[in-house]
Amino acid sequence: MISALSASLIDGLMIGLVYGIAAMGLTLIWGVMRVINLAHGAIIALGMFGIYLLFTNLGLNPYLGLLVVAVAGLLGGMLLYQLTIRRVINAPYLSTLLATFAINMIIIGLGTAAFSTSPRNVDFTLGSTNLGEITILNTRLVAALAALGITIGLYLFLFRTRPGKYVRAVANNRTAAELMGIPSSRILALSFGIGVMLAAVAGALIATFFPFTILSGDPYQLKSFVIGVLGGLGNPLGALVGGLILGVLEGIVPNFMPNTWVPVLEFMLFVLILLVRPSGLFGAKR
Amino acid sequence: MKRLQTLVLALLATLGLVLSACGAQNTTPANNNAAAPGGGGTKTAIIGYTASLTGKLNVESTRQSNGLKLWMDQVNEKGGVKLADGTTVTFEAKFYDDESNKDRVQELYTRLATDDKADFLISPYSSGLSDAAAVIAEQYGRIMITTGAAADDTYKKGYTLVYQAYTPASRYLTGSIDMLAQLDPAAKKVAIVNENEKFSKGVADAVKAYAESKGLQVVLFEGYDAGTTDFAPIINKIQQAAPDVILGGGHFQDGSTLAKQIREKNLNVKMVGLLVAPPEPKFAELGDAALGVIGPSQWEPQVNFTAEAAQQKGMEWFGPTGSEFVSAYQAKFNEEPSYHAAGGYVAGLLLQKAIEKAGSLETTAVKSALDYTNMLTFFGALKFEVDPQAHGLQVGHDMVFVQWQQGSDGKLVKQVVWPTEGATAKALYPVR
Numbered sequence: 001m002i003s004a005l006s007a008s009l010i011d012g013l014m015i016g017l018v019y020g021i022a023a024m025g026l027t028l029i030w031g032v033m034r035v036i037n038l039a040h041g042a043i044i045a046l047g048m049f050g051i052y053l054l055f056t057n058l059g060l061n062p063y064l065g066l067l068v069v070a071v072a073g074l075l076g077g078m079l080l081y082q083l084t085i086r087r088v089i090n091a092p093y094l095s096t097l098l099a100t101f102a103i104n105m106i107i108i109g110l111g112t113a114a115f116s117t118s119p120r121n122v123d124f125t126l127g128s129t130n131l132g133e134i135t136i137l138n139t140r141l142v143a144a145l146a147a148l149g150i151t152i153g154l155y156l157f158l159f160r161t162r163p164g165k166y167v168r169a170v171a172n173n174r175t176a177a178e179l180m181g182i183p184s185s186r187i188l189a190l191s192f193g194i195g196v197m198l199a200a201v202a203g204a205l206i207a208t209f210f211p212f213t214i215l216s217g218d219p220y221q222l223k224s225f226v227i228g229v230l231g232g233l234g235n236p237l238g239a240l241v242g243g244l245i246l247g248v249l250e251g252i253v254p255n256f257m258p259n260t261w262v263p264v265l266e267f268m269l270f271v272l273i274l275l276v277r278p279s280g281l282f283g284a285k286r
Numbered sequence: 287m288k289r290l291q292t293l294v295l296a297l298l299a300t301l302g303l304v305l306s307a308c309g310a311q312n313t314t315p316a317n318n319n320a321a322a323p324g325g326g327g328t329k330t331a332i333i334g335y336t337a338s339l340t341g342k343l344n345v346e347s348t349r350q351s352n353g354l355k356l357w358m359d360q361v362n363e364k365g366g367v368k369l370a371d372g373t374t375v376t377f378e379a380k381f382y383d384d385e386s387n388k389d390r391v392q393e394l395y396t397r398l399a400t401d402d403k404a405d406f407l408i409s410p411y412s413s414g415l416s417d418a419a420a421v422i423a424e425q426y427g428r429i430m431i432t433t434g435a436a437a438d439d440t441y442k443k444g445y446t447l448v449y450q451a452y453t454p455a456s457r458y459l460t461g462s463i464d465m466l467a468q469l470d471p472a473a474k475k476v477a478i479v480n481e482n483e484k485f486s487k488g489v490a491d492a493v494k495a496y497a498e499s500k501g502l503q504v505v506l507f508e509g510y511d512a513g514t515t516d517f518a519p520i521i522n523k524i525q526q527a528a529p530d531v532i533l534g535g536g537h538f539q540d541g542s543t544l545a546k547q548i549r550e551k552n553l554n555v556k557m558v559g560l561l562v563a564p565p566e567p568k569f570a571e572l573g574d575a576a577l578g579v580i581g582p583s584q585w586e587p588q589v590n591f592t593a594e595a596a597q598q599k600g601m602e603w604f605g606p607t608g609s610e611f612v613s614a615y616q617a618k619f620n621e622e623p624s625y626h627a628a629g630g631y632v633a634g635l636l637l638q639k640a641i642e643k644a645g646s647l648e649t650t651a652v653k654s655a656l657d658y659t660n661m662l663t664f665f666g667a668l669k670f671e672v673d674p675q676a677h678g679l680q681v682g683h684d685m686v687f688v689q690w691q692q693g694s695d696g697k698l699v700k701q702v703v704w705p706t707e708g709a710t711a712k713a714l715y716p717v718r
Contacts, residue, residue, distance in 0.1 A: 001526070004522055004523070007522045007525070008518075008522045015516065119538075128550055128551075130552070135550075135552045137550050137551070210515040210516060210543070211515060211542075211543050216515070219513075253519075254520060254522075255519075255522070255523060258508055259510055259519055259520055260482060260511055262519075263511075
């Protein structure tokens with residue numbers, strides 16, 4: 001039993017870190033510009049296809065491909081902001097919700113036309129590592145470490161660099177930031193770009209070990225919402241911890257009950273947090 | 287209030303008119319061209335069906351429809367079927383695209399039975415669509431052969447004219463238990479993990495009951511959601527239960543992912559048997575993870591049932607041999623036939639045999655001939671349940687089990703390992 005639990009715990013922690021960065025993308029965009037990005041899942045799926053196409057067509061190592069996906073995500077996100085979000089950012093929530101939902105539908109429609117919905121696989125393996133009775137898949141381990149590295153990188157960016165500080169300032173109080181001479185429009189574009197990048201990178205990492213279709217982003221988008229609420233929307237560290245909690249839950253719970261109960265528990269937790277602590281575990285008290 | 291009453295009355299009146307119109311169209315099934323009295327004339331029997339030329343079932347359904355077309359061409363080339371009164375019957379297909387959509391199926395089968403005056407019906411592909419079509423066939427009094435449809439419950443609704451060509455879901459995996467008993471009588475522990483969906487759940491329930499009846503211990507019995515990609519929690523659970531054998535799966539995507547992750551986790555089991563995925567050629571792309579995995583198939587091109595085998599079993603042999611079917615199909619469609627194609631062909635074969643035996647195109651005569659079907663074909667044995675509780679359920683046909691094995695050139699090859707009389711290789715056991 002101990003070995004089964006520790007195997008589940010390790011699997012859960014590893015996948016939880018990846019969930020964490022997916023959720024970070026969502027929560028960062030919310031925190032900075034109060035936009036709920038409903039295209040989040042579709043962008044995760046695009047990240048998966050990015051890796052797939054680079055690997056299958058160009059034979060690029062998936063971890064090099066990851067860098068390409070990250071840069072494309074950042075630039076694509078900024079472009080998307082300039083084209084669409086910028087025009088509705090001061091409109092009521094419903095407008096931004098509908099705008100991002102429209103983007104979601106466009107991506108999924110184009111993706112279905114181009115790739116159909118048959119499952120794809122990045123046929124890549126790094127083997128596995130044995131720790132006693134526990135077998136750890138190396139691609140998952142690398143993904144977990146990459147996720148951890150990205151989180152640290154994001155923190156250094158937000159707290160140690162000037163643009164990072166601008167991002168936090170805009171998140172805090174956009175008007176005040178503008179009065180201090182911060183170019184808020186560019187900072188918003190940058191934040192949206194980073195949010196999209198995180199989603200795409202999470203998708204790319206997931207694609208190295210799970211099969212996917214253009215519709216595969218949806219479950220991760222849902223998880224991102226739960227994680228965001230759990231950790232406190234707008235708080236990247238909260239997203240990471242939320243991701244870990246969700247991952248561990250998914251790993252451990254099936255040891256005690258049928259695995260189909262996992263989503264039930266996850267969403268019960270979601271409701272519970274909303275009732276008891278709506279600002280999330282790490283959210284600022286209002 | 288008064289207006290409401292008038293409205294309701296008007297609606298009822300319309301409904302009545304529509305119903306009586308439908309009733310009027312529901313007259314005798316046969317026939318079109320008048321037969322010359324005294325024999326020697328010709329007739330055309332219309333075979334109505336739908337195929338999913340578009341939508342998610344497109345690939346399988348097209349193959350099934352190709353198989354049926356091949357049968358029809360062959361019969362017609364040979365001059366058709368002779369009836370008792372000397373009339374020669376040739377066949378004509380009437381078919382539509384059902385878009386893989388249940389509602390379309392019901393609409394189109396109604397049209398086939400009424401406007402097109404089809405004499406016999408063949409089902410669309412898949413259990414769901416066939417179930418929808420069966421209601422219509424029964425309602426309009428047409429015989430329907432279902433193929434590409436394995437669910438059991440269609441035959442438990444009291445239908446009398448619907449006949450199943452495929453082995454039903456309830457017997458999909460039971461052969462693996464018999465196989466295990468022969469390979470390793472000491473193996474006692476079975477883990478069953480299946481997709482939570484009608485077909486897979488039906489198979490899992492049935493194999494669980496069968497395994498327990500054979501004295502095996504089911505150490506884990508669990509479903510997973512359709513669309514699951516992360517099997518790590520389930521595999522950890524299987525590891526904990528330490529089974530000799532894992533059975534289950536669902537469809538291609540989840541089955542191949544499960545097989546892949548079982549291998550990645552180095553799970554130590556002697557046999558892995560999964561639904562649907564292993565017989566697909568694409569399964570070999572899993573490489574090492576596919577090695578040794580067994581799976582049930584309705585039919586495989588290599589399986590070799592013969593007229594001699596039929597004689598030994600005291601059954602009648604009918605139709606072409608497996609290799610004749612494979613080469614004719616390959617010549618016409620330029621690809622190796624899958625079991626879907628064979629299923630389409632055999633649906634035609636069943637009708638042909640019954641019409642020959644009945645010597646008539648009348649529904650009642652053909653129905654009683656079908657009830658007494660007991661023959662061996664290249665597809666395997668065929669026999670129907672005649673008890674009204676499950677009329678039309680396939681009871682003669684058995685699944686064959688394939689296993690991916692290492693060929694002499696190091697590449698993976700699909701071998702038939704069960705039943706032993708149709709096998710092309712010995713089963714690889716234990717896998718690891």
